[in-house]
Amino acid sequence: MKVALITGVTGQDGAYLSEFLLKKGYTVHGLKRRSSLFNTDRIDHLYQDPHVDNQKFILHYGDMTDSTNLTRLVKEIQPDEIYNLAAMSHVRVSFEMPEYVADTDGVGTLRLLEAIRLLGLENKTRIYQASTSELYGKVQEVPQTETTPFYPRSPYAVAKMYAYWITVNYREAYGMYACNGILFNHESPLRGETFVTRKITRATAKIALGLQEKIYLGNLDAKRDWGHAKDYVRMMWMILQAEQPEDWVIASGKTTTVRDFVSMAFAEVGVELEFKGSGIDEKGYIKSINTKIYDNLFSSTVQKSQFLAVGQEVLSIDPKYFRPTEVDLLIGDASKAKEKLGWECDYDLQDLVKDMMQSDVKLMQKTQLLKDNGYETLNYFE
Numbered sequence: 001m002k003v004a005l006i007t008g009v010t011g012q013d014g015a016y017l018s019e020f021l022l023k024k025g026y027t028v029h030g031l032k033r034r035s036s037l038f039n040t041d042r043i044d045h046l047y048q049d050p051h052v053d054n055q056k057f058i059l060h061y062g063d064m065t066d067s068t069n070l071t072r073l074v075k076e077i078q079p080d081e082i083y084n085l086a087a088m089s090h091v092r093v094s095f096e097m098p099e100y101v102a103d104t105d106g107v108g109t110l111r112l113l114e115a116i117r118l119l120g121l122e123n124k125t126r127i128y129q130a131s132t133s134e135l136y137g138k139v140q141e142v143p144q145t146e147t148t149p150f151y152p153r154s155p156y157a158v159a160k161m162y163a164y165w166i167t168v169n170y171r172e173a174y175g176m177y178a179c180n181g182i183l184f185n186h187e188s189p190l191r192g193e194t195f196v197t198r199k200i201t202r203a204t205a206k207i208a209l210g211l212q213e214k215i216y217l218g219n220l221d222a223k224r225d226w227g228h229a230k231d232y233v234r235m236m237w238m239i240l241q242a243e244q245p246e247d248w249v250i251a252s253g254k255t256t257t258v259r260d261f262v263s264m265a266f267a268e269v270g271v272e273l274e275f276k277g278s279g280i281d282e283k284g285y286i287k288s289i290n291t292k293i294y295d296n297l298f299s300s301t302v303q304k305s306q307f308l309a310v311g312q313e314v315l316s317i318d319p320k321y322f323r324p325t326e327v328d329l330l331i332g333d334a335s336k337a338k339e340k341l342g343w344e345c346d347y348d349l350q351d352l353v354k355d356m357m358q359s360d361v362k363l364m365q366k367t368q369l370l371k372d373n374g375y376e377t378l379n380y381f382e
């Protein structure tokens with residue numbers, strides 16, 4: 001059976017991809033960073049005792065900034081496939097730590113490619129590079145395809161641009177099976193808490209349960225092409241099974257504003273929102289409450305939407321979430337992947353919002369229980 005190495009195994013995509021490859025019978029090696037606390041929440045259900053025979057899921061300490069470590073691991077593991085998912089992946093944070101992001105997200109990719117080359121594994125090891133729709137930045141064409149020119153708008157996107165082209169270069173220069181998946185935003189219940197969708201679904205569940213008063217957001221007009229991470233990791237694998245190494249756009253083909261995503265999330269708890277004002281003075285208010293939906297969802301913990309009232313202000317703008325340069329609109333055209341690889345999505349945006357809301361409602365019900373029993377719960381607004 002095949003052997004895979006996943007960098008960024010503790011992240012959203014790393015967790016779903018590990019699960020997917022293990023089901024396919026792969027032995028999966030994952031690179032994780034050393035941290036002072038356990039950082040494996042997303043993959044704990046896959047953990048195997050290192051003392052058992054025939055271990056199929058094996059974790060190794062490592063870091064994308066450490067080439068000796070990466071080279072040694074590739075030498076020991078001799079992977080058939082490498083999925084390079086490790087990155088400092090938060091666009092706004094990349095403005096605060098641009099040099100680290102260039103090293104990890106940009107040069108880190110080079111370190112892996114070099115490891116394959118120096119170890120003479122060009123004909124054995126296939127590599128997937130986690131490229132991104134952020135490369136399109138200030139979009140030069142709508143919708144974006146594999147041939148749309150790039151115009152990156154953040155240190156994150158610029159670092160990923162280097163990673164994209166060094167992957168193409170190693171394919172062309174050394175005949176390596178190296179591919180870019182240009183993935184548009186993909187989300188899930190495992191999404192990091194500071195990305196906008198998860199921030200919204202967590203806050204909506206908390207507001208509905210009286211654990212938070214309101215949510216502060218940045219640019220509500222930004223439009224994103226959102227899909228479900230489960231659909232997108234399947235595509236990562238399909239990309240490495242194709243006959244020829246190529247670059248692929250993976251997207252849902254639909255675009256939605258952040259504002260509409262907020263409305264969809266609140267609708268899941270039976271709340272209709274209305275927005276008033278503009279610019280930094282825009283606010284979101286409760287317009288109506290469907291108590292049937294609300295009580296259905298929360299009957300085990302609270303009754304009669306006791307924490308909510310029509311007219312209540314639940315959303316404000318905080319300019320600290322604006323970015324120095326923004327990506328206003330993303331919408332991808334994944335025709336090539338659909339036609340040549342037969343990729344299809346199981347989830348549309350409505351399914352995605354439902355999945356995330358159901359998960360966060362459960363999570364916040366547990367938080368509420370803890371709070372009711374006198375335990376301190378974290379209220380971190382990022």
Ligand code: NAP
Nearest residue numbers: 008010011012013063064085086087089130132183185186
């Ligand atoms: P994520 O949840 O932020 O996970 C990133 C992973 O990289 C985590 O495991 C993280 O470790 C690890 N990491 C960060 N810096 C590292 C370093 N210096 N050395 C080793 N590991 C490091 O991201 P994701 O959403 O799963 O995305 C996976 C990849 O796809 C990323 O490269 C991202 O840039 C790219 N991408 C994501 C999207 C999207 O919409 N999700 C779209 C296009 C491309 P810790 O857990 O220790 O932090």
Ligand code: F7E
Nearest residue numbers: 089091132133134184185194195196197217218219222321
């Ligand atoms: O922002 C706006 C924000 O941080 C989406 C990463 O996975 O996808 C992700 O990058 C939009 C932006 O994702 C808040 O300004 C408004 O326009 O969820 P996000 P992202 O920047 O699109 C790409 C494809 C990647 O490759 C990245 O790794 O939402 N927005 N208010 C906000 N964003 C955040 N985070 N927080 C807010 O309060």
